[in-house]
Amino acid sequence: MGRWEPNARERLELAALELFRERGYDGTTVAEIAERAGLTKRSFFRHFADKRELLFSGQEQLTRLIAEAIAAAPTSATPLEAITAALTALDSIFDDERRVLARERQAIIAANVELRERELLKGTVLTTAMAAALRERGDPEPVANLAAEFGGLALHLAFTRWIEPKAGEAYAKLAHQAVDELRATAAELG
Amino acid sequence: MGRWEPNARERLELAALELFRERGYDGTTVAEIAERAGLTKRSFFRHFADKRELLFSGQEQLTRLIAEAIAAAPTSATPLEAITAALTALDSIFDDERRVLARERQAIIAANVELRERELLKGTVLTTAMAAALRERGDPEPVANLAAEFGGLALHLAFTRWIEPKAGEAYAKLAHQAVDELRATAAELG
Known part of the structure; x- marks a missing residue:
């Protein structure tokens, strides 16, 4: 992670998404990802445990942003207001640049049982x-x-x-909408 | 699954729980489970994919009972009434005989990361x-x-x-209580 490997993490992620698209997730090796990124296998393993975890490397940052936003919510905030603050805080990650990559990542996950299970686990985390x-x-x-x-x-x-x-809305707006919809839905549970 | 192996499934499950308790989950092999149950490894694999799935063999039956109970709920039932019917239907599995085994199973799962992740997946299923x-x-x-x-x-x-x-309550009663508690809780979300 030294200065001689600038943006290694991002380069590996982009290289992996490219290769997964071209050859499929199962058809891609760590060595190939490293090579495409102009790095060594050893560099890869400095950043990710394996190629599956590369796809879930955002989990830690999301978890941290969520926890920080809830902790920073005023004590007068209701639980749902604190949750809304947490979801809105993810706006700093889910920007326009990230949207296409997120869509690609999701398509790769949808095509693989093991990755779908890992995605469910991420949701639980x-x-x-x-x-x-x-x-x-x-x-x-x-x-x-x-x-x-x-x-x-x-x-x-x-x-x-x-x-x-087709979505053009910013993530934060969609997050507020989702909370409002679910709040209205809660009233229909009976 | 012929007549010459009566209750093979149950025998394997009981043998596995016994061995997991004695030697730990990681320290127990499929061959040992089969032997303790007086069966062959081949018999084991007729019933379970591996020793992990043996611990999650109830998932299918639970899923089926839940789906059937919701389908059988009167159309006038609210979503939460249908859910309550589904949870109550599991009473046929969660009887007094099962309680001790369920507790043992849960202790084994709690002690192992891989099993805890599988248990989360079961919840999602x-x-x-x-x-x-x-x-x-x-x-x-x-x-x-x-x-x-x-x-x-x-x-x-x-x-x-x-x-x-210390619990002595029947499962069905606890299920109703849980639904009532969560319903009251929903009002506090803000």
């Missing part, structure tokens, strides 16, 4: 982080857990709409 | 089955998804309480 951050600020367990599941659904909804080819 | 069954009976997508997440949380809450050593 994010939801668990929301619940932990809410408990941390004093929301009791059942409230924190329910609000976190609500947040997980809203995130999924907003993200799925954001990467749609 | 059950939630997805609830959502699909609700859509099938005409509930629109956001309502079905939110009700299903609600159902997943209620199931987790009821199950966790049911396997507690």
